[in-house]
Amino acid sequence: MKNTPLHAQHQQLGARMGEFGGWDMPIQYAGILDEHEHTRNHATVFDICHMGEFELYGKTAVQDLENLLSCNIRSLKIGQVRYGFMLNENGGVIDDLTCYRLDEERYMLVVNAGTAEKDAEWIQNHLSSETIFVDISADTAKLDIQGPESRDVLEDVFGCTLPELGYFRFKEFQALEAATIISRTGYTGELGYEIYLPNDDAVRLWDKLLAHPYCEPGGLGARDTLRLEMGYALYGHELNDVRSPAEMSRGMFIDRNKEFIGKDRVMQDLEIPQHLLVGLKFESKRAAREGDTVFSSDQEIGIVTSGSLAPSLGTAVAMAYVKSDFSNVGKMLDVQIRNKRFPAEIVELPFYKNGTARS
Secondary structure (H helix, E strand, O other): OEOOOOHHHHHHOOOEEEEEOOEEEEEEOOOHHHHHHHHHHOEEEEEOOOOEEEEEEOOOHHHHHHHHEOOOOOOOOOOEEEEEEEEOOOOOEEEEEEEEEEEOOEEEEEEOHHHHHHHHHHHHOOOOOOOEEEEOHHHEEEEEEEOOOHHHHHHHHHOOOOOOOOOOEEEEEEEOOEEEEEEOOOOOOOOEEEEEEEHHHHHHHHHHHHOOOOEEEEOHHHHHHHHHHOOOOOEOOOEOOOOOOHHHHOOOOOOOOOOOOOHHHHHHHHHOOOEEEEEEEEOOOOOOOOOOEEEEOOEEEEEEEEEEEEOOOOEEEEEEEEEHHHOOOOOEEEEEEOOEEEEEEEEOOOOOOOOOOOO
């Protein structure tokens, strides 16, 4: 497995480690519930150095990205970020990613760790000869600090006032004598920042953040419960290279007014969806897991993609694809967890509605 620049720090902190996307990553430190609660109330720093980063630049970069991604790229302003899907010819999702517009003809893509290699190959095979592609993943570290006190922590650590950033905006920034990009595209629902910096500076920033009394480390376990409470899709669960994103996004992050690879399948699924992704809230704390079957009466109508106890809500929640005729909010369904069925209500996403991300 690959290691991030912070691997030794995780071991020194006694983190429980595990494989994720080919990387040896911290799953938890104090415990998933404690780290989840700390993020909702204070500030938590996550090692996200396993993610991939690519730069594309040149006069034809914008048109190539329009062809590669489902979201609109041409309207992006410098300093703005946009989330979208990269699809194969059949409309399946190769990856979900974010696109940063760094300059007039320069962009950065941030991709998932487990798909980074195939992403790079796919992108390079679909570029114009004048578009330059550079994989900067090996030289780029990424730390995410999330929580309502994250701004206070960063300003104390950096010793300066942070630039004012709207949601899904970023700025290039000099921090601790290192050139960084700081953005706000958080995955937890809370106020937070993503910091891209050179690998060699990752340990120094990590240690300074954890020296702050408000900040604690968080692992991928808490990151997953936080994203599930917000109803955010995870590649390999809600998204894969067979299912089109239309049934998950219901048209969000998809520009219908342009051409892009895989569009025909997406438009077909938007017009007549066979299944739709829904949120399920249980009365009990018994959590459903990926692959559990969803029923309406005795009819099998769907499958769970993610499920867990929602610590902020005190009950179990799940996301599932169900037949579109059974997807209305308020409908009661049953989920078979092992050998017993548990009732669950379809509810609007996100499950957790008190996040500070847009504050």
